[in-house]
Amino acid sequence: MIRVNNVVKSHGPLRVLDGVTLEVGRGQLAALVGPSGGGKSTLLRCINGLEPFQAGTIAVGDAISLTGGVTPSRAVLLNLRRTVGMVFQQFNLFPHLSALRNVMSGPVYALGRPRDEAEAVARRLLERVGLGAKCDSRPGELSGGQQQRVAIARALAVNPAAILFDEPTSALDPQMAAEVLAVMRDLARDGNTTMVVVTHAIEFARQAANVVFVLERGRVVASGPPDEVLK
């Protein structure tokens, strides 16, 4: 589903990604772990086309590929982002919209779906992440864990083939982190969505991941099933 081949990205003299190669199969949950500054979040942002990179290729599915040093066309970027969703460390919910309208924003504004159809989907998704009662709340009225669960519902609403999670629980206290991880486990059990998760929650990676990649100083230093890599 996602194939990263020898990707290089530099900030000036600093090589943030130094020839990263990895592959995540359809329906798998891949955990990216490793020390801070190892390049995990940068890799995720490259996969979603939010940051350019200098060399290598990133392919998503059969049709979409990004090449280092080449500015992707708008059409490619649009196609990529409708295939790959993203959940951010700081949630990035739209503060001027209710939880329901946040979840509806993708289907309505990006895909042009009718409002009533999008609303039905959004209510179902909020129900699924345990926030059926919070449809009309604004992000400012929700706890951090609730906000992140709305963000996951928002990413799911456009029905992406894969979702990238960028440290989804780092900004949360342990109890709220547990709520969010429970939602993600639930998602992984379905097996419909490919998930790439940058995380420091080793226990979660051990239990839920199919495959684990360890990034250090911009390189993959270890990979494999969690039992082998996370001893």
Add this chain to the structure above:
Amino acid sequence: MPAARRFLAVAALLLAASPALGQEKPLLRWGTDPIGGGPYVYEDGAGKETGFEWDLAAYLADKIGRRPEMRKGDWSKLPQLLDRPADAAGAIDIVLNGYEKTDELEKQYASTIPYYAYRLQLLTRENTGIAGWNDLLPAAGRPPRTVGVLEGTVAFSYMQKKYGDRIALSTNPDVATVMGEVADKERLDATVQDNPAATYYLGTTPKLRAAGPPVQPGFYVIYLRKTDTDLRDKLNAAIRDGLKDGTLQRVYRKYGLWSPDQEWLCYTQTGEWPADVDALPADDSTAGNPWPRMLSQLAGAAGMTVLLSVTSFPLAMLLGMLVALGRVYGPWLVRTPLGVYVEVLRGTPLLLQLYFIFYLLPSVGIALDPLAAGILGLAVNYSAYEAENYRAGLLAVPRGQMEAALSLGMTPLTAVRRVVVPQAVRVVIPPVTNDFIALFKDTSVCSVILITELTRKYNELYNFNRGYIVELAFVTAGLYLLMSYPLALLAGALERRVAVTRGGRP
């Protein structure tokens, strides 16, 4: 005894002249507004002041043993200069600048006998179809006649009283502007001027035509402080002598201003003044309680102020938002010119921009009527400020918002429209409402382009109701406050509403 009297007279003369012997002659500081133009006081081609009143001041000063010194001031505010003490900086002794004899002014200031008898002349250009005064009346199939007059003149009150709402009367402080609007820019059909100005401009403006007979005789007098009775008597004697011995006739003939009215003036001035009260212009504008009339006029003008504000500000907001989006998200080729746009409009006075739009654009074929020019000028000027407000607002929206929107598959344009702009607008509500209140008051600048809004109306009114200057000022200020305070309340309410919807507590 005759010998003794002669001796006394000579002694008095010597005493009076003694300062002149010991030192320079005392000054006769005469207030005038050279911008008022020919033939009163103006600069000739060589940049030297001239004009019939310049010559008159020279004659009068010489006659009473003083040295003339011209002091410049804004024409409509010249009498107020007499309210300042004679020894204050910039003080004047007399106002000598085509000031008409009116009851209003004579209540507050002393006046001399008249030095010139004028009449009102209707001026137009060839293609208006105006051949006389009655052609100003409304007719089917064409809009009401537009007539320009100088503010604070008898011509203004005469036209207002005689024609009322049947013509579109507008005022301007600058005679050259009004003449230009009639003769060349053709945004005014006609103007009514005192015959000296009419004579002068007919001679210098080829397209200008006189229409109908001169009407409504009146007198130019010199105004001075009520306490300066001695000076007034001397000036009266000097004018009388000048009328009798032909000096003034020579001056007036030099400028083509001699008319049968002046012969009659000479005749009446040999006797007591005023000789023929019936010849004075009828002036019943002060009859009865003036407040209902003044208040209704002020309220009407306040309506124009509101109209200017509510039409120009939404335009300014729209323009400003487009400029801000271009500056934040546009490529280099868009950003740079927009940056120049903002700096030029912020860095030059609104007044100048209005002049440019109204008086200079017609020379490249864009002739806007006053209201359109005013709205456009205000909108363009304020768009620069709004652009900066919105730019700050757009930059205040966290980067993650844009990224989240893009990651959902929105196009950049949709992301800006649906996610960034709605948040930016909430951030900028306080500075934008603040600017709206500022624009509301800046509409007064539009008075320079023939728009009668609240401040201009105040100026018009106090020229004819000088007993109420202070009261009128308070009422006008009160009207502004009455309209801007609800705006401030509205701004506060909006801010509180947004604070709640953003999830914060007010």
